[in-house]
Amino acid sequence: MLCRITLFFAILHTMTFSVTILGCGAAIPLTHRNPTAHIVNVHEKLFLFDCAEGTQVQIRRNHIRLQKIGHIFISHLHGDHYFGLMGLITSLHLLGREKELHVYAHARLEDIINLHLDSSQTILRYPLIFHAIDPDKEEMILDDKTLTVSSIPLNHNFPTNGFLIREKRAKPNIRKDFLVDKKLTNSDYRRIKDGKDYEDENGVIYRNDDITTPPKPSRAYAYCTDTAYFENIIPIIKGVDLLYHEATFTKDKAADAAAKFHSTANEAATIAKKAEVKKLLIGHYSARYKDLTELLSEAQEVFQDTILGVDGLTVEI
Amino acid sequence: MLCRITLFFAILHTMTFSVTILGCGAAIPLTHRNPTAHIVNVHEKLFLFDCAEGTQVQIRRNHIRLQKIGHIFISHLHGDHYFGLMGLITSLHLLGREKELHVYAHARLEDIINLHLDSSQTILRYPLIFHAIDPDKEEMILDDKTLTVSSIPLNHNFPTNGFLIREKRAKPNIRKDFLVDKKLTNSDYRRIKDGKDYEDENGVIYRNDDITTPPKPSRAYAYCTDTAYFENIIPIIKGVDLLYHEATFTKDKAADAAAKFHSTANEAATIAKKAEVKKLLIGHYSARYKDLTELLSEAQEVFQDTILGVDGLTVEI
Numbered sequence: 001m002l003c004r005i006t007l008f009f010a011i012l013h014t015m016t017f018s019v020t021i022l023g024c025g026a027a028i029p030l031t032h033r034n035p036t037a038h039i040v041n042v043h044e045k046l047f048l049f050d051c052a053e054g055t056q057v058q059i060r061r062n063h064i065r066l067q068k069i070g071h072i073f074i075s076h077l078h079g080d081h082y083f084g085l086m087g088l089i090t091s092l093h094l095l096g097r098e099k100e101l102h103v104y105a106h107a108r109l110e111d112i113i114n115l116h117l118d119s120s121q122t123i124l125r126y127p128l129i130f131h132a133i134d135p136d137k138e139e140m141i142l143d144d145k146t147l148t149v150s151s152i153p154l155n156h157n158f159p160t161n162g163f164l165i166r167e168k169r170a171k172p173n174i175r176k177d178f179l180v181d182k183k184l185t186n187s188d189y190r191r192i193k194d195g196k197d198y199e200d201e202n203g204v205i206y207r208n209d210d211i212t213t214p215p216k217p218s219r220a221y222a223y224c225t226d227t228a229y230f231e232n233i234i235p236i237i238k239g240v241d242l243l244y245h246e247a248t249f250t251k252d253k254a255a256d257a258a259a260k261f262h263s264t265a266n267e268a269a270t271i272a273k274k275a276e277v278k279k280l281l282i283g284h285y286s287a288r289y290k291d292l293t294e295l296l297s298e299a300q301e302v303f304q305d306t307i308l309g310v311d312g313l314t315v316e317i
Numbered sequence: 318m319l320c321r322i323t324l325f326f327a328i329l330h331t332m333t334f335s336v337t338i339l340g341c342g343a344a345i346p347l348t349h350r351n352p353t354a355h356i357v358n359v360h361e362k363l364f365l366f367d368c369a370e371g372t373q374v375q376i377r378r379n380h381i382r383l384q385k386i387g388h389i390f391i392s393h394l395h396g397d398h399y400f401g402l403m404g405l406i407t408s409l410h411l412l413g414r415e416k417e418l419h420v421y422a423h424a425r426l427e428d429i430i431n432l433h434l435d436s437s438q439t440i441l442r443y444p445l446i447f448h449a450i451d452p453d454k455e456e457m458i459l460d461d462k463t464l465t466v467s468s469i470p471l472n473h474n475f476p477t478n479g480f481l482i483r484e485k486r487a488k489p490n491i492r493k494d495f496l497v498d499k500k501l502t503n504s505d506y507r508r509i510k511d512g513k514d515y516e517d518e519n520g521v522i523y524r525n526d527d528i529t530t531p532p533k534p535s536r537a538y539a540y541c542t543d544t545a546y547f548e549n550i551i552p553i554i555k556g557v558d559l560l561y562h563e564a565t566f567t568k569d570k571a572a573d574a575a576a577k578f579h580s581t582a583n584e585a586a587t588i589a590k591k592a593e594v595k596k597l598l599i600g601h602y603s604a605r606y607k608d609l610t611e612l613l614s615e616a617q618e619v620f621q622d623t624i625l626g627v628d629g630l631t632v633e634i
Binding site: 027028029030031053054056057060061077078079083084086087090091094095106108109111112115116119120121158 | 345346347348370371373377378394395396400401404407408411412423428429432433436437438475
């Protein structure tokens with residue numbers, strides 16, 4: 001029993017929360033840089049944010065199991081964010097998937113998926129459950145046992161959403177010395193985790209506060225692309241552990257960025273600073289930038305804890 | 318003048334006709350093998366046959382100029398033959414294309430293209446001209462100055478066409494010794510090429526047959542995928558210089574091939590032999606085959622002049 005509890009205890013402390021970048025380019029697929037897609041791993045459940053052309057090959061290349069993806073979130077219907085989706089949906093079917101796949105996107109994407117499937121006379125082997133997002137609303141679109149996902153209205157030249165994925169608050173940890181001293185039943189264990197006091201076989205009562213330590217704070221990842229500089233998102237993403245924010249251009253191209261409703265690296269960093277996030281991850285680089293160091297240094301001038309997104313990079317949260 | 322004529326003469330004899338394989342896999346994109354797309358170069362005009370996901374990156378990887386593609390032929394609406402098309406259409410737009418792009422496919426593809434463009438509020442900068450193919454008819458779908466393209470009804474579990482691309486018969490070559498002896502005007506040159514006799518300044522008449530040699534025979538490439546073994550195509554592809562025929566399975570999987578309306582390597586070679594083609598190129602391999610040598614040797618047992626298609630291979634015709 002102790003052994004099982006200790007194992008569970010250990011697992012609780014190593015719960016994965018990571019982001020793997022499958023593509024960090026804008027607009028056009030290049031030989032050295034894929035357009036946008038991120039895999040978010042929360043406690044070994046996989047979530048895909050955007051799905052540009054080539055995403056399924058990037059998933060294979062990064063040794064990620066395709067079938068573990070349960071939920072796909074599409075920010076908007078520009079091709080560099082969704083042209084890989086039909087291929088992925090079809091491959092999951094051909095590879096024998098049976099479990100549900102949830103897709104969250106602008107309502108028009110459902111029409112597109114249905115027209116493709118109908119045109120190839122394909123009846124998927126698995127349930128594909130489509131969730132239409134209202135791009136003008138900030139709302140919770142997924143409420144899972146361990147996490148929530150909310151949509152974030154962005155400011156692009158097209159209806160576009162960012163996403164905020166947040167762990168639910170974990171339960172308190174039972175102190176190690178107490179676990180060693182007492183022989184807890186499963187029921188005792190659950191009750192203490194749920195905040196109850198503990199009474200031992202001699203009738204001694206141990207207050208919950210005395211035998212537990214607070215859980216690690218819950219973690220959050222905000223995914224914000226494509227968007228112009230847009231301060232409205234700041235209260236929504238306030239203090240997140242990791243903010244992905246597009247940085248399509250350097251600041252000398254600020255006029256281009258504004259005209260195309262994209263951001264500069266400087267603007268991404270300004271949002272990160274004002275939102276007091278812990279780390280900033282940049283991406284969605286224009287194809288004009290072969291060398292990305294200027295984008296990184298520009299962001300770091302404003303916000304030191306900036307990570308340069310590159311294809312294949314995994315960031316632990 | 319002589320110099321210009323000789324140059325023209327030399328160019329006539331080196332007119333490109335080649336096929337570059339951008340993808341030779343079936344169904345699912347793999348890290349080491351893309352699904353189907355071929356670039357056919359006829360006299361430096363580029364034609365794309367099928368356009369699976371990842372095709373535009375394969376085009377870049379093979380140093381082929383995207384904007385030189387003028388005509389795209391889609392065999393059928395299974396994703397491994399067209400899921401890269403919207404990306405390519407969009408990239409050509411983003412890269413500033415102005416000249417026409419012709420797409421030949423089943424009529425449903427036009428609806429798909431229009432829905433994608435409409436959903437992203439994209440108005441293409443260039444004219445996209447869609448040509449609906451009747452999958453049940455063998456008919457000429459392109460009649461150019463230098464070549465024709467005809468559709469070939471195939472036998473798949475879905476309306477599917479192959480394509481036959483054939484150079485038009487070239488004009489006769491003027492004999493080198495005659496070119497050196499006589500000072501031909503442009504007009505003389507064109508008249509002789511058009512089959513007329515030549516009268517020199519002394520009134521001596523030279524018969525066309527005596528001063529020309531026959532042109533090289535015109536060349537043809539037949540592209541046949543996806544299809545079960547289907548002898549109806551034999552009269553259409555008879556004697557072509559290069560036949561691409563799908564070889565999804567080895568012959569021990571003949572029952573699978575038949576059930577899925579695909580061919581074995583043995584069947585591809587049998588078609589090549591019966592059609593008396595000059596060379597056979599195989600491809601569209603099932604993902605089950607990592608090592609392709611068995612597919613090649615099986616085909617070569619029946620038809621020796623078989624080439625194993627692999628991504629990036631260029632075959633000169």
